[in-house]
Amino acid sequence: MRLMVLPALAGLFLLAGAAEAAEPPPGASSCTGCHAPMKVADTVIPRIAGRKASDIVQFMREYRSGAWPSSVMGRIAKGFDDAQINAIAAWFAAQPE
Amino acid sequence: MATRRTFLKLGVAAGLAPALAPSIASAQGAGRVVVVGGGFGGATAARTLKALEPRLAVTLVEPNATYTACPFSNNVLANLRSIDRQQFGYDGVTKAGVTVAQRSATAIDASAKSVTLSDGSTLAYDRLVLSPGIDFDWNAIPGYGEAAAQIMPHAWKAGAQTVLLRQQLQSMDDGGVVVIAAPANPYRCPPGPYERASLIAYWLKIWKPKSKLLILDSKDAFSKQRLFQNAWAQLYPGMIDWVPLSKGGKVTSVDPSTLTLVTDFGRHKAAVANVIPPQKAGAIAHQAGVADRTGWCPVEPVAFESTLQPGIHVLGDAAIMGAMPKSAFAANAQAKVCAAAIVDLLAGRKPQDPILINTCYSLVAADYGISVAGVYRPDKGVLADVPGAGGVSPLEVVGGFRGQEALYASSWFRTITAEVYG
Ligand SMILES: Cc1cc2nc3c(=O)[nH]c(=O)nc-3n(C[C@H](O)[C@H](O)[C@H](O)COP(=O)(O)OP(=O)(O)OC[C@H]3O[C@@H](n4cnc5c(N)ncnc54)[C@H](O)[C@@H]3O)c2cc1C
Numbered sequence: 001m002r003l004m005v006l007p008a009l010a011g012l013f014l015l016a017g018a019a020e021a022a023e024p025p026p027g028a029s030s031c032t033g034c035h036a037p038m039k040v041a042d043t044v045i046p047r048i049a050g051r052k053a054s055d056i057v058q059f060m061r062e063y064r065s066g067a068w069p070s071s072v073m074g075r076i077a078k079g080f081d082d083a084q085i086n087a088i089a090a091w092f093a094a095q096p097e
Numbered sequence: 098m099a100t101r102r103t104f105l106k107l108g109v110a111a112g113l114a115p116a117l118a119p120s121i122a123s124a125q126g127a128g129r130v131v132v133v134g135g136g137f138g139g140a141t142a143a144r145t146l147k148a149l150e151p152r153l154a155v156t157l158v159e160p161n162a163t164y165t166a167c168p169f170s171n172n173v174l175a176n177l178r179s180i181d182r183q184q185f186g187y188d189g190v191t192k193a194g195v196t197v198a199q200r201s202a203t204a205i206d207a208s209a210k211s212v213t214l215s216d217g218s219t220l221a222y223d224r225l226v227l228s229p230g231i232d233f234d235w236n237a238i239p240g241y242g243e244a245a246a247q248i249m250p251h252a253w254k255a256g257a258q259t260v261l262l263r264q265q266l267q268s269m270d271d272g273g274v275v276v277i278a279a280p281a282n283p284y285r286c287p288p289g290p291y292e293r294a295s296l297i298a299y300w301l302k303i304w305k306p307k308s309k310l311l312i313l314d315s316k317d318a319f320s321k322q323r324l325f326q327n328a329w330a331q332l333y334p335g336m337i338d339w340v341p342l343s344k345g346g347k348v349t350s351v352d353p354s355t356l357t358l359v360t361d362f363g364r365h366k367a368a369v370a371n372v373i374p375p376q377k378a379g380a381i382a383h384q385a386g387v388a389d390r391t392g393w394c395p396v397e398p399v400a401f402e403s404t405l406q407p408g409i410h411v412l413g414d415a416a417i418m419g420a421m422p423k424s425a426f427a428a429n430a431q432a433k434v435c436a437a438a439i440v441d442l443l444a445g446r447k448p449q450d451p452i453l454i455n456t457c458y459s460l461v462a463a464d465y466g467i468s469v470a471g472v473y474r475p476d477k478g479v480l481a482d483v484p485g486a487g488g489v490s491p492l493e494v495v496g497g498f499r500g501q502e503a504l505y506a507s508s509w510f511r512t513i514t515a516e517v518y519g
Contacts, residue, residue, distance in 0.1 A: 023149060023440070023449075026474075029433035030454035033426055034505075036512045038519065043508040071490070071502050072470055076454055079472025079486030084452065 025087035027080060037095065050097025056089035128153050128443060131212050131222040132195075133202045133381060135159030137166075138228030138413030138428035140190055140517045145436035147194040153443070156220055157190060158212065160201040164518070167286065168425050169510050170255035174263050175296040177463055183255055185518035205385035207406040224439050227387065227394075228412040228428065229379025230254075231285050234392070237375040238278075239350040248353040249370040252293075253285060265369045266297065271305040273368025276358055278348040279314045280375045283393070285414050285423045287320040288469065290373055292459035295325065298333040299462045311365060312339045313358060314346040320422075321459060321469050321489050328461040348372070378415035385409060393417045398475035400438035400448050401431055410435050419480035421473050427455045429513055450475055452483070458506035466502030 035048045048056055062068035064077035080088070132143045135157050143157040163184045172178040187197045200214040205225065212220045233251065235242045241249065252262040266275065275297055279290040294312055301308045318341075319325075329337045340346040345362025352359070356367045377383075377392030387394045387403040394411040395404045401416060403409045412435055413428030421427045430453045438448035456470040471487035473480045490502060 023437050024433075026449060027452035027454070027472075029145075029437070030430040030452070032433075032516060033429050033454070033513050034456070034509050036515060038515060040508075040512050040515045040519075043512055044504045045508045045512065071498065071505060072456060072468055075470045075486060075488050076456075076472060077486075079452065079454070079483040 024091050028088045028091050048092050049095040053089040053093035060085045129222050130224045131156050131220050132226040133158045134228040136230050137425040138432045141429045141432035142226045142436050143195040144193045145433050150440045156196045156198055158198045158202050165256040167255040170259045171293045171296045173259050175300040189519050202381050225409045227382055229381045229415055231376040231414045232379050234375040234377055241351045241372055245353040249372045251373050253373050269368045272307040275310045275369045276365055276367035277312045278372045280373050281315040284376050287422050288457055288459045291325045294337055295461040298336050310337045313348050314341050317341045317343050321467055324467045382415050387411055398480045401435045420482045421455055421480050424457050464503050465499040466506045
């Protein structure tokens, strides 16, 4: 029994580590419906994966306040507070460009 | 913290050390997820599960080798697109490590946690995801059954029905009336009937300009209504007539042999009749016992697990998702949240409270797009609107705003289909 528990234990940490690294913060997985995680030919929606977190944060705040004009991002950004935006921005910044 | 028991389960769930513990793996069978339905919800869930936790065994059950997407199928009616641009295979899903079983699911045993397929084989699961989309309520409109749909197409599941409706439009005489019967809420794609009316009018204006379009509606208000009606007045003056419920819009029966639609207020003879009937969750959801008396599936708002049958998650059109509408965008967003939650649940972790976005673009003309957006989070047991967020495109715009949204709409479609099927 003990022999089997050991690799299983190791598995837990691997699993936890992998899943926590990959799992996006609340809201982020909805962004990728429009902002492709992969390269998409022929899209006019700007890429955000791999962008500087501070840039994403700034865009989101300005969309939210209306300081920066937008077609849809203003309506979306109004659904997120600063902490949520920071987490999402950090996650996208860590994705491959 | 997890107990020693969960450690064991976890190691197996993760598919680790199979050489050391093969008997436990097969005896406990943890880490197997079966997904039924390879549409926007199901295909997204299957891929995301595999991406987040490659050691899960994920099987996608879908009878069709090709999926025909509904978004942008109204463009097919207006000859702005060919139907094959709506079609996607499952190679990308397979390459992502998902096992695709090209079968339909015929029965689900929630207590035995097994799915029976059309070839008689069974699949055991630890967690089941159902995203079977819609079925039509063929008893709702007297006269409108499956045979009638060959004469008065619904075109609400894209494919042969879309092509049939386009053929009928193309062969109709100029000066005829195209009638669209729109259902009461809830139904798949709330702005869809009005986008369809717009794009058919766009096409009629070019090719059959003496023709008219009549919408017989079973409700008194609809999605993006003022944006649509303003655009109709501007682009298609006098062409589109919308009859709400309160003015006799509800179709109470149809006669396919004479292409007649009957309401409490009168009879309408159509040159082409597009009847969009009331809908319910796909049949397998009813068989599984996850649908309630509304015909749809109640779920909790974090992992979208059925409130009627534990271990079964329901996504997309089939589910009751609180304030979220039935759209491809929503099904995709829900699937990504559900997949992450399932990975957590199988690992003994509590899933995080999600935030979801929905956006439905509609085209009023080839280069004229409008949108409705919403942001949602769990509140008192349901997905609710985040106050202050979301809403529709502005009523007054300058310059190329509508053209820009039309470009964003097609960009969205390319992006989401690349994410799901690419
Ligand atoms: C005309 C029209 C326009 C639309 N436009 C838009 C739009 O612009 N934007 C948008 O976001 N949404 C749009 N939609 C809505 C969108 O198509 C749906 O909301 C979306 O497809 C829902 O995804 P789903 O996974 O719930 O179901 P579906 O995409 O219908 O997928 C269900 C899948 O399950 C399979 N299935 C069913 N039963 C079984 C079984 N027993 N065993 C195995 N497989 C099974 C089916 O074969 C199918 O492939 C539109 C819809 C229509 C009709």
